[in-house]
Amino acid sequence: MPPTPATRAQPIPGAGQLEQRLRERRQPLLIGVAGDSGSGKSTYTRGIEWLLGRDIVSQISLDGYHCEDRATRQTTGRTPLDPDANHLDQAVEHLRALQAGQTVDIPVYDHTRGCFLPARRHEPTPVIVVEGLHTLYRGFRELLDFALYVDTDAAVKRIWKFERDTRERGYAGEAVEAEIKRRSDQYDRWIAGQQADADVILRIHPSGLDDLALGRLEVPEGPSCHHLEVIVKPRPGEQPALYFPVDLNNMTREAAMPFLLATVPSRFRDETVNVLHVDGYMPPAALETLEREICAFAGVDSPAGDTPSAADRTPTVRFAQMLIAWPILSHLAALTR
Numbered sequence: 001m002p003p004t005p006a007t008r009a010q011p012i013p014g015a016g017q018l019e020q021r022l023r024e025r026r027q028p029l030l031i032g033v034a035g036d037s038g039s040g041k042s043t044y045t046r047g048i049e050w051l052l053g054r055d056i057v058s059q060i061s062l063d064g065y066h067c068e069d070r071a072t073r074q075t076t077g078r079t080p081l082d083p084d085a086n087h088l089d090q091a092v093e094h095l096r097a098l099q100a101g102q103t104v105d106i107p108v109y110d111h112t113r114g115c116f117l118p119a120r121r122h123e124p125t126p127v128i129v130v131e132g133l134h135t136l137y138r139g140f141r142e143l144l145d146f147a148l149y150v151d152t153d154a155a156v157k158r159i160w161k162f163e164r165d166t167r168e169r170g171y172a173g174e175a176v177e178a179e180i181k182r183r184s185d186q187y188d189r190w191i192a193g194q195q196a197d198a199d200v201i202l203r204i205h206p207s208g209l210d211d212l213a214l215g216r217l218e219v220p221e222g223p224s225c226h227h228l229e230v231i232v233k234p235r236p237g238e239q240p241a242l243y244f245p246v247d248l249n250n251m252t253r254e255a256a257m258p259f260l261l262a263t264v265p266s267r268f269r270d271e272t273v274n275v276l277h278v279d280g281y282m283p284p285a286a287l288e289t290l291e292r293e294i295c296a297f298a299g300v301d302s303p304a305g306d307t308p309s310a311a312d313r314t315p316t317v318r319f320a321q322m323l324i325a326w327p328i329l330s331h332l333a334a335l336t337r
């Protein structure tokens with residue numbers, strides 16, 4: 001029998017109106033993002049806000065619920081990774097109120113100075129992204145409509161945290177090194193276990209393309225790339241198609257950019273999952289097509305959020321943001337159908 005030609009799937013009824021359906025909701029949907037400090041939680045989930053805009057998506061950081069500011073922590077020796085060093089019950093109560101459509105005063109932590117600021121009034125938006133060290137803990141998980149865990153390789157995290165904490169948070173280099181060391185057992189004890197309750201796990205490793213190159217990998221100047229693994233559970237039923245073009249000419253020309261995309265059906269914690277692997281540099285034209293497709297699915301003409309920062313505009317980060325936005329948006333679409 002001749003192979004069936006690949007055709008574009010018919011649109012799923014109701015897809016393309018997600019933004020409208022979210023806007024009509026009275027009760028916000030909560031997306032929880034957990035992971036270590038400096039693991040990339042904010043960076044990799046900003047794509048949702050960028051696609052749908054701030055009217056629809058708002059962010060809450062659980063850092064405001066720490067019990068101690070930076071100076072106090074230096075005297076007690078505790079770190080915020082200890083769940084008891086956070087007002088988690090109050091955070092759960094606030095999320096419950098937001099989910100019920102109420103406005104809440106959210107405590108705020110100022111990382112530039114390491115102290116608390118006056119609480120900020122948070123009006124519920126149709127989607128609220130909640131980020132923090134303990135976001136998938138008991139009490140939170142039951143409230144969440146979608147849970148993401150960001151699991152970043154220690155070596156990658158070390159570089160990101162070191163650079164960010166010395167540049168933006170006023171830390172001396174030795175102090176960051178000492179803090180990373182002090183926290184490593186605590187991460188295993190209090191944070192890592194939350195992966196078990198995630199809908200999607202994003203793992204970030206150093207690029208592995210070197211291992212695939214014959215001889216030395218030749219990479220043009222550009223932002224560094226990483227090997228991302230996105231662990232997703234296959235969704236039952238018909239799914240909307242999401243295309244992005246792969247230009248074979250681009251892969252065989254002289255200055256081809258190294259790029260890898262694979263899906264590997266696997267077993268993970270006794271469940272069937274697909275593991276999407278991405279590494280290298282996605283061609284910008286393909287990325288633009290992918291973003292247009294996701295916008296069409298969401299029902300917006302173009303991304304409705306503020307223009308991203310230069311760091312967020314690197315193709316490697318943008319692609320990762322879309323890879324994370326896609327399972328979240330398609331899940332939200334199923335919940336609002």
Ligand SMILES: Nc1ncnc2c1ncn2[C@@H]1O[C@H](COP(=O)(O)OP(=O)(O)OP(=O)(O)O)[C@@H](O)[C@H]1O
Nearest residue numbers: 036037038039040041042043044160161164311317
């Ligand atoms: N792919 C990347 N390439 C280079 N830098 C990155 C990348 N991803 C994240 N970073 C940087 O790493 C730092 C930490 O990222 P981010 O703020 O997203 O982490 P986080 O988990 O939200 O941190 P925290 O919970 O401590 O606030 C930031 O300075 C960010 O710009």
Ligand SMILES: O=C(CO)[C@H](O)[C@H](O)COP(=O)(O)O
Nearest residue numbers: 037038063070080111114169
């Ligand atoms: O674990 C962290 C999440 O980012 C921070 O270390 C914690 O929020 C305290 O912040 P700072 O180090 O700026 O005092």
